[in-house]
Amino acid sequence: MTPNEAKAAVKMLRAVWAHQEESRRGKWRKRWMNQAELIGGWSKDPRTHVGCVFVKDNHRLMDGYNGLPRGVCDDPPVRWGPEEKYDWMCHAEASGVAKAARHGVSLMGSTCFVTHKPCSQCMSLMLNAGVAAVIYGPGKTSMPEQKFRITTIMCEEAGVRLEAY
Numbered sequence: 001m002t003p004n005e006a007k008a009a010v011k012m013l014r015a016v017w018a019h020q021e022e023s024r025r026g027k028w029r030k031r032w033m034n035q036a037e038l039i040g041g042w043s044k045d046p047r048t049h050v051g052c053v054f055v056k057d058n059h060r061l062m063d064g065y066n067g068l069p070r071g072v073c074d075d076p077p078v079r080w081g082p083e084e085k086y087d088w089m090c091h092a093e094a095s096g097v098a099k100a101a102r103h104g105v106s107l108m109g110s111t112c113f114v115t116h117k118p119c120s121q122c123m124s125l126m127l128n129a130g131v132a133a134v135i136y137g138p139g140k141t142s143m144p145e146q147k148f149r150i151t152t153i154m155c156e157e158a159g160v161r162l163e164a165y
């Protein structure tokens, strides 16, 4: 084998490895996003199902979905209605961060896979919890666009990766 042939072989091997690594990563991204969607399905909200999973080293640390806080009665329909919903509701990501605190799980350096782009309040909680990256699905909510714009700015300034799935 000539030096040039050896170089070409190494180059080809690197390309194969890069491709394998990329498809492995893509496979896991899909798996985690599928899990976020599954968890979101547990929400009793009649209109919006948001789910998330916090992952580190390909290990699921915590999950969350939108709903009323633990122990609060979620039967009265008025609590899910447009007038009061946002005063009663705990968002999926906020729920995940709170559950992690409850169970003594650190989210430091984790990636959040979430079905919807986080609002600025949830994003601020995740930033303070040390979440390093957020990958969000295409879900839409009725919340004002301003909250999602601020999320983008927060992540840019804090150096946290925010990526559409």
Ligand SMILES: [Zn+2]
Pocket (backbone or CB within 6 Å): 091, 092, 093, 094, 118, 119, 120, 121, 122, 123
């Ligand atoms: Zn939120």
